[in-house]
Amino acid sequence: MDFVPASDEVLGIFVPIAVYWIYSGIYMILGSLEKYRLHSKKDEDIKNLVSKREVAKGVLLQQLLQAAIALLVFRLGRDESTTTSNVQTPITVIVKQFFIGMFVIDTWQYFWHRYMHLNKYLYRHIHSWHHRLVVPYAFGSQYNHPLEGFILDTLGGALAFVLSGMTPRTSIFFFSFSTMKGIDDHCGLWLPGNIFHMFFWNNTAYHDVHHQLYGNKYNFSQPFFITWDKILGTHMPYTLEKRAGGGLEARPTKR
Secondary structure (H helix, E strand, C coil): CCCCCCCHHHHHHHHHHHHHHHHHHHHHHHCCCHHHECCCHHHHHHHCCCCHHHHHHHHHHHHHHHHHHHHHHHHHCHHHHHHHCCCCCCHHHHHHHHHHHHHHHHHHHHHHHHHHHHCHHHHHHCHHHHHHCCCCCHHHCCCCCHHHHHHHHHHHHHHHHHHHCCCHHHHHHHHHHHHHHHHHHHCCECCCCCHHHHHCCCCHHHHHHHHCHHHCCCCCCCCCCCHHHHHHCCCCCEEEEECCCCCEEEEECCC
């Protein structure tokens, strides 16, 4: 029987999910490297308000919803994509689509994220789910209330796909990259040579500040740039310092 390769649409749905669990799994293994942690393992176990089992269940539920919405989006664009699937997209176009997609996701998530902090009802009943992880870790990246996951991640991703004009094949790489960036922001590790830390100011320590009580009203930008925080006055700078007992911590500097 001849082997039938999976379509770009199918790969665009399931490859980012596989990347999520593989990449976050690597970080969970590296979590034993105490000298690179932004919080101690003890704090991770004590301060977080939800079990890892519940986090995993919540993430899987969100990914199931994302897969269903992605399938719908791909089906709606099937006529156009099938006629161009054999056409190689120029690398310059792909780069442009990546940056458009990054801008769309950043803009969409910044304003929704900030509003969910300003609106007490939305924070208490929806966004506070994500902040149950006072000490973030890798596979908690996509742990949200289902409604927040749908609005911020699923709809934001669909908008990025549509507005950038990327093909399903390009989306495989874009959403895998986006998934890895989100995991990196929540991994709680400041590893030497981390390429994301080299190219993005919005990184593990930057987002860790937001998860702490003193940074709860700052550093809303996610997952790529800090542009909206800078423009709208919600940027909280920090310094990395050695933590008593070993490891590191992100300390806010005076604004």
